[in-house]
Amino acid sequence: MAEMYDHTIHSRNTFHNGLPTPDSELENNKHRRPSLYATPVPHSNIAMLCHTPDELVQAIQQFTKQDDTVIPGLEAMQEHYSLAFQNQQNDHRCPAEDLDQLSFYFNIFDRLFFFSSLQNLCAIRLKSIEGHHAGQLDSHRSNWRTEVPPTHACLITISDLTTTKPPLPYQKRMKKYLGTLLHEMLHAYFEVYGCMCTEVCTWRYNTLVGIHGSSWQDAALAIENATCRLVGERIDLGRVDSLAMNWIAAKSMPVEGTLDLASWGMTYAEVRTAYDYYVELYHK
Ligand SMILES: [Zn+2]
Numbered sequence: 465m466a467e468m469y470d471h472t473i474h475s476r477n478t479f480h481n482g483l484p485t486p487d488s489e490l491e492n493n494k495h496r497r498p499s500l501y502a503t504p505v506p507h508s509n510i511a512m513l514c515h516t517p518d519e520l521v522q523a524i525q526q527f528t529k530q531d532d533t534v535i536p537g538l539e540a541m542q543e544h545y546s547l548a549f550q551n552q553q554n555d556h557r558c559p560a561e562d563l564d565q566l567s568f569y570f571n572i573f574d575r576l577f578f579f580s581s582l583q584n585l586c587a588i589r590l591k592s593i594e595g596h597h598a599g600q601l602d603s604h605r606s607n608w609r610t611e612v613p614p615t616h617a618c619l620i621t622i623s624d625l626t627t628t629k630p631p632l633p634y635q636k637r638m639k640k641y642l643g644t645l646l647h648e649m650l651h652a653y654f655e656v657y658g659c660m661c662t663e664v665c666t667w668r669y670n671t672l673v674g675i676h677g678s679s680w681q682d683a684a685l686a687i688e689n690a691t692c693r694l695v696g697e698r699i700d701l702g703r704v705d706s707l708a709m710n711w712i713a714a715k716s717m718p719v720e721g722t723l724d725l726a727s728w729g730m731t732y733a734e735v736r737t738a739y740d741y742y743v744e745l746y747h748k
Pocket residue numbers: 514515659660661662665
C-alpha cells in the first residue's frame with residue numbers, strides 16, 4: 465500500500481522502523497471492521513514540504529472540502545460512530561477507553577481530516593493528566609520528548625476521565641475523548657510537517673502555529689466544520705479554551721478588536737469567560 469501515499473509524505477516518515485506495516489496491521493484488524501479497511505487510502509497529491517504553516521492549513525482546508533463520495537469507508541465509520549454512542553450506562557467503559565479503539569479512531573480521523581499524513585507517526589496512550597488538561601502532545605522536535613517512543617515522531621496522551629469525581633456521563637466522556645484526540649492530532653500534524661529549516665521558518669512556525677496560534681486555529685476550524693458533515697455531528701476541538709489558554713500563557717488578553725475572532729466563529733466575551741475561568745482555576 466506504500467505506493468498509495470504521496471512520496472513527500474513517505475520520505476518524511478522516518479519513524480516506523482520495526483513497526484508492523486499498515487498492511488499487516490489492517491490484516492490483523494480485518495475481522496473487526498472489514499468494510500473500513502478493505503479500501504485503499506485515498507492518494508494525496510498535496511505537497512507537504514512547504515515553508516509556511518499557511519500551506520499546511522490550506523492542505524487541510526482543501527482536503528476537508530472534497531467530495532464525500534471519494535472517501536473510503538465513510539458510511540461504515542458513521543455507523544460505528546453512532547453505535548458507539550447508543551444506549552450506554554454512565555458506568556460503562558467507553559470504546560475510546562480501550563487503546564485499540566482509540567487507535568481505530570485515530571486511523572479514521574487521519575483518513576478523514578489529515579489525508580493519512582499521520583499514519584504510523586503517533587503513539588497513543590490513555591492516562592490521567594495533572595493540571596486540568598484534556599490531552600497532551602509530546603514530540604521528538606519539542607522539549608517534551610523523553611516519553612516519546614523511538615519508533616514514533618509524537619506521543620498523544622488522552623486524559624483518562626474515568627477517575628474524575630463525580631464521573632462524567634458516558635456520552636460526555638466519549639465526546640471529550642474524540643475532540644481531544646483530534647485536537648492533539650492537529651498538534652502532531654504541525655509538529656511533524658511544520659518547517660523550521662531557517663530562522664525565518666522557525667519564526668513563522670513559532671508565531672503562527674505556536675501552541676494554539678492563528679494557523680492552528682484556522683485548521684481546527686476547518687476540521688471542526690467538516691466533522692458535522694463527515695461524522696454526523698460537531699466534534700469540539702476546544703478552540704475557545706485553547707485560545708484562552710494562550711492568553712493565560714501570555715499573561716494578558718489582547719485588546720478587543722485586535723483579533724478577528726468572528727472569522728473563527730468566536731466572540732470576545734466567550735473567550736474572556738474561558739480566560740476568567742482558567743485564571744480562577746489556576747489561582748485557587
Ligand atoms: Zn523552511
